[in-house]
Amino acid sequence: MDDEQKLLKMRTLAESYLEQSTSLVREIVPRRLSEELEDWLPKRRLIDPAIFINRAICDLEGHVYGERELRISVLAGSTAAVSDDIIDSQSGIPYEKLRLLGNYEKNLESGNLGLFYAFNQSLVRVLPSDFRERFKEIINQYNMAQEDSSRLFDPSVTKEEIIDIKNRAGGYSILLLHAMMFPDESVMIHNPEYLRHPITKQEAFYTFGAWLSRVDDLWDIRKDRLRGIKQLATERIITWESLLGETQRMK
Numbered sequence: 001m002d003d004e005q006k007l008l009k010m011r012t013l014a015e016s017y018l019e020q021s022t023s024l025v026r027e028i029v030p031r032r033l034s035e036e037l038e039d040w041l042p043k044r045r046l047i048d049p050a051i052f053i054n055r056a057i058c059d060l061e062g063h064v065y066g067e068r069e070l071r072i073s074v075l076a077g078s079t080a081a082v083s084d085d086i087i088d089s090q091s092g093i094p095y096e097k098l099r100l101l102g103n104y105e106k107n108l109e110s111g112n113l114g115l116f117y118a119f120n121q122s123l124v125r126v127l128p129s130d131f132r133e134r135f136k137e138i139i140n141q142y143n144m145a146q147e148d149s150s151r152l153f154d155p156s157v158t159k160e161e162i163i164d165i166k167n168r169a170g171g172y173s174i175l176l177l178h179a180m181m182f183p184d185e186s187v188m189i190h191n192p193e194y195l196r197h198p199i200t201k202q203e204a205f206y207t208f209g210a211w212l213s214r215v216d217d218l219w220d221i222r223k224d225r226l227r228g229i230k231q232l233a234t235e236r237i238i239t240w241e242s243l244l245g246e247t248q249r250m251k
Contacts, residue, residue: 017051021074028075028122033114040082040115050077050177053212057178057205068126072180075123080173082116087150088227095147100176101132101139128183135179137189142176145169152229159235166217166232167194167210174209175202195249211250214238 145168188202
């Protein structure tokens with residue numbers, strides 16, 4: 001199959017996933033939040049990447065990407081996307097109200113915070129009942145990275161801090177997605193750092209997530225500059241040229 005055929009196949013698949021994911025989120029969001037949902041849906045982010053990343057993880061594991069896997073991908077991507085939107089808006093909402101897989105069962109918030117809770121609780125319900133206890137360390141590491149990402153708005157943040165935040169945000173995101181797909185496996189929780197010749201599968205997935213952060217920052221460089229966010233590309237820590245070598249190592 002040539003590149004053009006592969007792109008056409010991916011586009012057709014993306015259109016199918018778009019339809020399925022839109023139906024799913026409309027199904028789980030309470031009617032009182034329907035206006036907020038319809039306003040958010042056209043600007044949705046991270047849902048499609050979560051779908052294709054999890055599909056790739058399943059391919060690597062020789063596992064069928066079925067209805068359960070799609071549902072987890074959509075809910076995880078939606079929850080992370082709304083959380084990011086709230087953090088990036090600098091709304092002043094305390095971070096303890098934005099922790100992925102937190103217990104917000106009885107919360108009746110409106111707006112984007114209401115959407116976050118609706119997505120989060122639906123994700124909690126689709127995962128094993130003991131998931132949060134068994135993977136609490138990696139969930140905590142992911143949430144800490146999300147919270148630390150707010151420091152990217154601080155003009156005084158150093159390059160070393162930017163690299164550390166982006167590595168952890170990307171690395172722990174992929175480790176958490178993998179845990180959701182394969183909850184019967186154990187997971188490494190220490191920070192292996194980026195491209196340090198990973199040995200274990202979990203180290204390799206962490207490194208893959210950190211690499212994805214670099215690609216994401218390169219795509220978002222103009223938008224993030226306008227918003228005053230410091231990241232790997234805006235600070236010339238990574239460029240499209242330097243990414244080539246890292247991509248070869250990743251392969």
